Amino acid sequence: MAFDSLTEKLQNIFRQLRSKGRLTEEDVKEALKEIKRALLAADVNFKVVKEFIGNVQQRAVGQDVMNGLNPGQMVVKIVNEELTSLMGSETTEIALQPGKAMTVIMMAGLQGAGKTTTTAKLAGKFKQKGKKPLLVACDVYRPAAISQLKINGEKQQVEVFSMEDSRKPAEIAREAVAYAEKNGHNLVILDTAGRLHIDEEMMEELQQIKKAVTVHQTILVIDAMTGQDAVNAAKEFHEKAGIDGVIITKLDGDTRGGAALSVKAVTGKPIFYVGMGEKLSDLEQFYPERMASRILGMGDVLSLIEKAEAQIDEDKAKEMSRKLKKAQFDFEDYLESVKQMKNMGGIGNIMNMLPMGGLGKMKGLSEDQTSQAERSMARMEAMIYSMTVQERRDPDLLNPSRKHRIAKGAGVDISEVNRMIKQFGEMKKMMKMMGKGGRRGGFRLPF
Numbered sequence: 001m002a003f004d005s006l007t008e009k010l011q012n013i014f015r016q017l018r019s020k021g022r023l024t025e026e027d028v029k030e031a032l033k034e035i036k037r038a039l040l041a042a043d044v045n046f047k048v049v050k051e052f053i054g055n056v057q058q059r060a061v062g063q064d065v066m067n068g069l070n071p072g073q074m075v076v077k078i079v080n081e082e083l084t085s086l087m088g089s090e091t092t093e094i095a096l097q098p099g100k101a102m103t104v105i106m107m108a109g110l111q112g113a114g115k116t117t118t119t120a121k122l123a124g125k126f127k128q129k130g131k132k133p134l135l136v137a138c139d140v141y142r143p144a145a146i147s148q149l150k151i152n153g154e155k156q157q158v159e160v161f162s163m164e165d166s167r168k169p170a171e172i173a174r175e176a177v178a179y180a181e182k183n184g185h186n187l188v189i190l191d192t193a194g195r196l197h198i199d200e201e202m203m204e205e206l207q208q209i210k211k212a213v214t215v216h217q218t219i220l221v222i223d224a225m226t227g228q229d230a231v232n233a234a235k236e237f238h239e240k241a242g243i244d245g246v247i248i249t250k251l252d253g254d255t256r257g258g259a260a261l262s263v264k265a266v267t268g269k270p271i272f273y274v275g276m277g278e279k280l281s282d283l284e285q286f287y288p289e290r291m292a293s294r295i296l297g298m299g300d301v302l303s304l305i306e307k308a309e310a311q312i313d314e315d316k317a318k319e320m321s322r323k324l325k326k327a328q329f330d331f332e333d334y335l336e337s338v339k340q341m342k343n344m345g346g347i348g349n350i351m352n353m354l355p356m357g358g359l360g361k362m363k364g365l366s367e368d369q370t371s372q373a374e375r376s377m378a379r380m381e382a383m384i385y386s387m388t389v390q391e392r393r394d395p396d397l398l399n400p401s402r403k404h405r406i407a408k409g410a411g412v413d414i415s416e417v418n419r420m421i422k423q424f425g426e427m428k429k430m431m432k433m434m435g436k437g438g439r440r441g442g443f444r445l446p447f
């Protein structure tokens with residue numbers, strides 16, 4: 001499997017670190033040197049490795065060790081977080097046009113990268129999500145590519161559009177989009193022609209297609225087995241044709257994995273999916289966090305870290321609830337509780353997680369209500385961020401001139417600042433009453 005050798009090396013490095021209990025700066029430096037070697041051997045881009053090690057070093061030296069972890073585990077935690085951020089931190093979806101509007105996706109990549117296969121795999125994914133895709137064979141050079149797309153389209157029960165007599169991909173794309181509009185398709189995926197190497201003609205072709213039709217997403221398909229070459233190709237594709245994201249194929253193979261670790265840092269574009277086999281169902285959404293955990297291969301340490309983090313959140317929540325009961329809740333605490341709520345996935349998510357049976361008739365918030373609540377929270381946050389720390393701790397300081405400054409900073413009317421301060425005061429009163437009423441306070445929603 002991909003990353004096997006990297007995982008093994010990292011595990012050895014961390015085993016040594018963890019056996020030490022106390023770590024000197026020298027220990028950390030030595031470990032980082034070895035991590036650097038392991039990443040380079042996994043074919044991660046040199047510049048990316050350098051920056052990565054720099055980031056880890058900066059964070060590891062002088063960092064307090066979290067309760068419940070030893071220094072070695074703390075280094076694992078930092079490396080895990082930096083690996084995740086290297087691969088993009090968050091899962092990015094391919095952006096489709098809203099509602100029933102037509103989305104046009106252009107697939108690009110070198111020959112053999114897996115473009116045609118991936119096009120059909122993607123069509124299957126979108127079909128499951130209720131879209132009606134049309135696949136378009138824009139490869140005018142290889143008749144075999146057209147028939148391959150047709151066969152795969154048939155397997156996925158998705159229509160394939162081709163014009164075997166046309167020599168111009170841009171023209172085919174234009175005709176295909178018109179056909180899609182007439183025939184009720186809301187997603188067009190253009191399978192363009194690859195080449196063995198990057199050349200001007202290929203880039204020109206992609207640009208021509210972009211001129212002929214509105215392309216909403218350009219997705220580059222790269223082959224993980226080709227390592228650094230894949231990443232260099234991605235850089236060039238991005239510079240010349242502009243890409244929105246990447247799909248990495250053949251991660252099921254025995255690749256060293258460097259492409260997956262470098263491509264986001266080199267192009268600035270996210271990895272949408274990864275190909276995990278030749279079958280049309282072998283396409284997986286890309287989760288940077290899961291991939292980082294897999295590379296580190298240290299389930300035990302990572303779950304320990306999670307526990308330590310949860311403990312910190314719990315401690316904070318207890319402290320918050322104590323403050324709420326005493327009505328000492330200030331604007332700094334408000335920001336902290338908003339942060340916690342965001343960590344839990346936002347208002348909508350929290351409402352969905354609540355056991356509704358216990359809440360009587362309440363059925364959660366509609367999408368509209370959720371976004372309204374989230375918008376008003378964002379405005380409130382903007383106002384609080386315009387306050388000084390002293391003002392946040394002691395709202396009584398807020399005289400008219402300070403309020404004026406805050407309104408200006410947050411881009412709102414002063415009446416809105418007044419309203420927020422009033423509401424905040426009322427909320428505190430209410431919290432105090434609830435506290436006195438003996439209700440068990442835990443984490444409360446900040447609105």
Ligand code: GDP
Nearest residue numbers: 111112113114115116117249250275276277278
């Ligand atoms: P294209 O020239 O870019 O259109 O590439 P193809 O779609 O024809 O794929 C080239 C080869 O790679 C085919 O044999 C595919 O079955 C294979 N392939 C594509 N994606 C994957 C993948 O994720 N894993 C594996 N193992 N093989 C793949």
